[in-house]
Amino acid sequence: MSVKVVRNSKFRHVFGQPQKKENCYDNIRITKSSWDSTFCCVNPKFLAIITEAAGGGAFLVMSIDKVGRVDRDVPLVVGHKATVLDIAWCPHNDNLIASASEDCTIKVWEIPDGGLSKNLTDCVADLVAHQRRVGVINWHPSAHLVLLSAGSDNKIFIWNVATAEIFTEISIHTDTIYSAVWNYNGSLIVTSCKDKMLRLFDPRTGKLLKDGKGHTATKPMRALFMKDGRIFTTGFSRTGERQYALYDGESLECLIMEELDNSNGLLFPFYDEDTNMIYLCGKGDSAIRYFEYTSESPYIHYLNTHQSSDPQRGMGWMTKRGLNVNNCEISKFYKLHNSGLCEVITMTVPRKSELFQEDLYPDTAAQQAAISAEEWFTGKDADPVMMSLKDVFLANQSQKEQKSGGSVLRQASRRIAEMGKPGQRDSANSEIQSASMSRLNMSSLKPPLSNPSNSNTPSHEPSPQPQGTNGNSNASYTSLELFESMKKELDELKALVEKQEKRIEDLEKKMVDKSNNEVN
Secondary structure (H helix, E strand, O other), X not given: OOOOOOOOXXXXXXXXXXXXXXXXXXXXXXXXXXXXXXXXXXXXXEEEEXXXXXXXXXXXXXXXXXXXXXXXXXXXXXXXXXXXXXXXXXXOOOOEEEEEEOOOEEEEEEOOOOOOOOOEXXXXXXXXXXXXOEEEEEEOOOEOOEEEEEEOOOOEEEEEOOOOEEEEXXXXXXXXXXXXXXXXXXXXXEEEEOOOEEEEEOOOXXXXXXXXXXXXXXXXXXXXXXXXXXXXXXXXXXXXXXXXXXXXXXXXXEEEEXXXXXXXXXXXXXXXXXXXXXXXEEOXXXXXXXXXXXXXXXXXXXXXXXXXXXXXXXXXXOOHHHOOHHHOEEEEEEEEOOOOOEEEEEEEOOOOOOOOOOOOOOOEEOOOOOEOHHXXXXXXXXXXXXXXXXXXXXXXXXXXXXXXXXXXXXXXXXXXXXXXXHHHHHHHHHHHHHHHHHHOOHHHOOOOOOOOXXXXXXXXXXXXXXXXXXXXXXXXXXXXXHHHHHHHHHHHHHHHHHHHHHHHHHHHHHHHHHHHHHHO
16 A cells, blocks of 8 residues: 655745735836747846837836836837847846847946836946847856857857956856756856756866766757755646756766656746755746755656646746745746737745744845956856844834834734843843833822821822922832833733743644644
8 A cells, every 4th residue: 555745845835916006117118039938037126027019129127116017118128129038137136137148249238226217228237249149148147247148149158247258268068058057156057058957067167077868859949056066947848748857966877867747938946055945937827836845866856736727928026035924935926928918926834933933034135246356267166155034024024013003012912022132131121011001001100099007097098299209109109110110011021922922832743743634
């Protein structure tokens, strides 16, 4: 008897949630180009979409918060003389975007804060070297202003954008280059080609380090590096089935290859280096499949599929810095519809706790570059600079409570739960005490009525004393007692909250274990 074992994973219950139409972007003239590109890129500040343009190439750039219907005369970036094929935001400057076009050029643009107020025609860098259209561009993950470009002239150039100079030229390919990407620290690049080959290069010297066979069809094949150096690809079999595969990062030996379906749309892979999740979005599909990658066989574990009714023409993917970590978002997609709608789809892990989820949000790549272009060109490698998303969580939580009228007492209590240092706890305790005192009606801080059984004590309340006198010593003593009582009660309440949070976590863990045992 075979027993189906459900693999335990914190991402088992990830679900996709499309946003309401008023929180999306509509009435966009999305490009009708047949080039295999995502046509969209996004960062925490801006959304960029390649648009249809007569007599040249253009793309739309707008602030990420300007949702709703887009005006027909919205300002565009219109510097190219032919159709724009690919766009990419600089990972180290949210205002810089590079574009590649059929006019054989790559241009770099600086977008002002707040978005465009008129058409942008002047670029900050014009990179001219390719003899045919340029369809692939990729920024270096850790070096400042280093850009890779691949064109239909079968050449790859590594650019120093600051000086508009070519550092490396790679001209080994004999056919169309489908993709060219950096590894985690930018010390290697891998390419996929129409000749069905994968190639590994040293980007500084242009030397071919290794080549190997990829998918067996001549249809488009995409490749990307995993964080540990292995290579993940999507492509087609000789009989037309869509496939994904994993290769060793040194020998290019195929470790696993799986078939998905018989559709003919290219699969765009998106890889989250922090959570090791892979998302596959097929061109013309209405589904987003997501998987989890592990270093042990069988390596790629299917999680779930987000299904919708409308096919996708393109897809943008938000970086971790632009996610709502307070709602446990682990990914956000910007799906382009043929109708001109850009639909926002969030991928969320359901969690009951309102605290920061450290297991979902390990340190992620920051906006700061690790090294300069000159340092990288001279042979220095560096991993991306990392940042914690906990500060983003606390800032969002504070803004949310201010907008919703949350009490100072609740904010200070949550700060105690988030802070681990004794000094920070003392500060939060002071906030709780101050907040509690401010909420009391000071008129209640009067001495209690005297005991009727004591005939020597007057039964009336003491008359009010002027401020600054010493006539209210009994009231002061009673106020101090009440304050101490309140402080003790608040300390007990704080301990109870912390105890219940621990109990909830234990119960959730027991429920998961019990569910796994029942399935087994």
